[in-house]
Amino acid sequence: MSNKSLRVEKFEKYHGTVDEVKQQIEVCPKCGAKLTMTHLADHDNLYIHEEVRCLECDFETEETLHVLN
Numbered sequence: 001m002s003n004k005s006l007r008v009e010k011f012e013k014y015h016g017t018v019d020e021v022k023q024q025i026e027v028c029p030k031c032g033a034k035l036t037m038t039h040l041a042d043h044d045n046l047y048i049h050e051e052v053r054c055l056e057c058d059f060e061t062e063e064t065l066h067v068l069n
């Protein structure tokens with residue numbers, strides 16, 4: 001029986017739906033360029049590590065999304 005729920009901690013500091021939040025994250029907050037995202041899913045530990053960096057400036061961030069079941 002699988003009843004997974006996705007808890008995305010960083011979304012708490014954004015406003016709007018998940019899709020709207022994704023739009024915000026995909027654009028660099030410093031220069032407005034499209035960000036390059038890397039997702040590394042760790043299925044054993046149930047989390048997704050996400051690396052975001054901007055190719056136009058020096059902005060970069062790392063986030064860990066926890067998937068709890």
Ligand SMILES: [Zn+2]
Nearest residue numbers: 028031054057
């Ligand atoms: Zn940038």
